Amino acid sequence: MDLTAFAAEVGTDDPVTIAGLGTRDGAVAGVRCVSAPSGIEWIQADEMTVSCGAGTPVDELSAALAEVGQRTVLPAGGTVGGALAVGRSGIRRLGDGAVRDVLLQTHYVGADGVVVKAGGPTVKNVSGFDVCRLLVGSQGTIGFLGDVILRTRPIAPHSAWFTAATDDPMAVFAAVHRPVAVLWDGISVHVLLEGHHLDVAEQATRTGLVASDGPPTLPGGRHAVRPADVLAVTSGLRPGAFVAELGMGIVRADADAIPPTPVDPGVAAISRRVKEGFDPTGRLNPGRTA
């Protein structure tokens, strides 16, 4: 994609912010705002890759990919760039992998207004620091994504949610083969299985799961804990007031339900140095933290 105009818009020295569809944090208030180019350049279904502008709405990308039996693991609702900059995986992470693993290549604009290429169309021909993974979840604080090449996934022939009341969710977790999601709300497990419909039905019967309409409603807050600590952490919460992603260490519960895990000072110092290294004057999304 020709990013000359986008790079010129980002400029070189005044504070600047970037917004996608504004469904999450959007632009930094009161700062000159730019938006990334939109549009799908190509789809290679046999390579499971797609190239598009970072300003492309994820729902538009999903519709185009569905025409060739593919899908993206990026969460719905916003732009490709916004989803990558936020870097949050959805409840399918157990089966799909993390959002940060789908960004293969990007051309981004740095704080100096220069277009930089990071990554490559295929994982194996990339050397040096993995800047793509650094950019995912960086909230636009170290570079503005212009265009990207993403890993796509095939759409499963059959996909269905199941549930079962249990007081031993880890036994269900251990019994199901390659689930896409196993959620626990303190009363029941909620399991997403995909594949050939006969295999899915056989698995559900074998593990005592019954068909359900879908996942439980997710509480607003999102807490990251060690996967091994999920049961201990949720044992202190009211059943039904949380939804834990087993195997992933994500617990959805009210914001104040679980005390935040303190950030290691060493990690905080490294993050500060990385930010200063990429954006010495702090002009990209000023005041925002990754």
Ligand SMILES: Cc1cc2nc3c(=O)[nH]c(=O)nc-3n(C[C@H](O)[C@H](O)[C@H](O)COP(=O)(O)OP(=O)(O)OC[C@H]3O[C@@H](n4cnc5c(N)ncnc54)[C@H](O)[C@@H]3O)c2cc1C
């Ligand atoms: C209907 C709907 C369903 C949703 N479902 C899910 C879901 O299932 N799971 C889930 O996790 N989320 C979900 N979300 C949330 C949604 O995925 C995020 O809000 C979305 O990814 C943010 O994208 P955006 O374009 O709106 O970003 P914005 O809110 O505009 O921006 C978010 C951040 O990204 C930065 N940014 C934007 N574009 C770029 C760029 N090109 N380069 C660098 N930084 C950039 C912005 O500066 C800001 O810091 C849903 C939202 C909606 C509306």
